[in-house]
Amino acid sequence: MRISQEDLKGLIKTKLHNAGLKEDHAETAADVLVFADERGIHSHGAMRVEYYAERIAKGGINTNPDFRFEKTGPCSGVFHADGGNGHTAAKLAMDEAIKMAKESGIAIVGVRDMSHSGAISYFTHQAADANLIGLTVCQSDPMVVPFGGAEPYYGTNPIAFAAPSAEDGKFITLDMATTVQAWGKILHARSKNESIPDTWAVDKNGEPTTDPFNVNALLPISGPKGYGLMMMVDVLSGILLGLPFGNKVSSMYEDLTEYRKLGQLHIVINPEFFGSLGNFKKDISQTMDDLNQIKPAPGFSKVLYPGQNNDVVIAEYKENGIEIVDDILEYLRSDVIHNNQYDHKDPFAK
Numbered sequence: 254m255r256i257s258q259e260d261l262k263g264l265i266k267t268k269l270h271n272a273g274l275k276e277d278h279a280e281t282a283a284d285v286l287v288f289a290d291e292r293g294i295h296s297h298g299a300m301r302v303e304y305y306a307e308r309i310a311k312g313g314i315n316t317n318p319d320f321r322f323e324k325t326g327p328c329s330g331v332f333h334a335d336g337g338n339g340h341t342a343a344k345l346a347m348d349e350a351i352k353m354a355k356e357s358g359i360a361i362v363g364v365r366d367m368s369h370s371g372a373i374s375y376f377t378h379q380a381a382d383a384n385l386i387g388l389t390v391c392q393s394d395p396m397v398v399p400f401g402g403a404e405p406y407y408g409t410n411p412i413a414f415a416a417p418s419a420e421d422g423k424f425i426t427l428d429m430a431t432t433v434q435a436w437g438k439i440l441h442a443r444s445k446n447e448s449i450p451d452t453w454a455v456d457k458n459g460e461p462t463t464d465p466f467n468v469n470a471l472l473p474i475s476g477p478k479g480y481g482l483m484m485m486v487d488v489l490s491g492i493l494l495g496l497p498f499g500n501k502v503s504s505m506y507e508d509l510t511e512y513r514k515l516g517q518l519h520i521v522i523n524p525e526f527f528g529s530l531g532n533f534k535k536d537i538s539q540t541m542d543d544l545n546q547i548k549p550a551p552g553f554s555k556v557l558y559p560g561q562n563n564d565v566v567i568a569e570y571k572e573n574g575i576e577i578v579d580d581i582l583e584y585l586r587s588d589v590i591h592n593n594q595y596d597h598k599d600p601f602a603k
């Protein structure tokens with residue numbers, strides 16, 4: 254079903270507020286979730302509200318956190334999220350990083366003890382909106398085998414980047430999990446009883462599997478290289494901030510009554526400290542155009558710049574409304590807040 258951006262945001266905000274989140278935190282969470290849906294990143298949009306609402310209602314997200322920003326150096330800081338809503342904490346931490354990078358040229362701000370923060374390009378877009386380059390990485394729950402391993406150690410540890418072009422609001426963007434496929438794609442194959450390519454996941458013996466019901470862990474992108482990127486993300490957003498790391502990162506579903514203590518790291522670079530901002534933005538536009546002009550390979554109609562696939566979706570959804578699965582809208586419009594839908598669920602359970 255199609256729904257307008259404002260209506261979807263309103264429904265999500267109300268549901269999360271009813272579950273117990275403060276109004277301004279619910280508003281930010283709704284903004285981040287709709288940011289994902291309106292770009293076609295449905296795995297991190299309204300689909301997540303049911304789980305967040307249960308976790309909030311069970312006390313697994315601090316609804317009255319003592320958010321505190323600690324400036325630790327001229328270009329560095331730590332945002333203490335106190336188990337609070339991850340979307341809000343990551344957004345406020347990025348606001349601090351932006352201020353610092355405007356002044357000092359670069360900023361590195363860690364977020365400690367947060368809950369899940371969704372599609373993390375939202376935060377790099379905050380930086381790009383302020384004429385800065387944004388890079389962010391965060392931890393997620395362990396469900397990926399290290400290269401050569403038969404049991405999970407790292408999470409799907411995503412990386413996002415955005416830089417502003419000469420056109421207001423138009424950015425070149427990368428936003429990716431470091432796994433071949435998101436867990437949501439395996440759930441989708443299960444729901445349709447379809448097999449999956451043997452490059453996505455492994456079974457309990459660490460053998461590649463094409464049966465979505467036999468998946469016991471996901472595979473990193475490009476073998477040891479993706480595995481190395483996951484390690485990098487975990488060091489920067491976990492070990493650096495003194496947080497649980499590797500397979501000690503809390504699971505999304507293990508105990509919905511406990512705060513998650515996740516970490517995220519924002520790195521912001523001010524192009525003005527490296528040359529002319531105008532030239533930088535002009536050259537970003539040029540590289541986007543260059544990429545669009547590259548001769549397409551057989552089977553492709555056009556080369557897109559990174560993130561352009563999402564820009565195409567935004568344009569279509571702006572015109573016709575955002576496409577949301579009927580069941581999800583039905584849930585959002587209802588008064589339901591589940592008590593035992595997600596708690597203690599094995600993520601790989603059939």
Ligand code: NAI
Pocket residue numbers: 294296297369370371372373374391392393394409410411412413426427428429430431434435556557558559560561562563
């Ligand atoms: P994806 O595979 O859909 O896209 C990855 C990247 O490829 C994007 O930057 C996208 O713009 C680009 N891309 C895709 N098709 C393209 C094309 N035809 N031409 C040019 N570029 C193209 O993303 P993925 O890995 O499934 O991640 C989805 C979301 O999940 C992200 O927003 C990520 O932040 C989020 N995530 C969040 C986690 C968390 O714990 N907060 C954990 C893991 C993922």
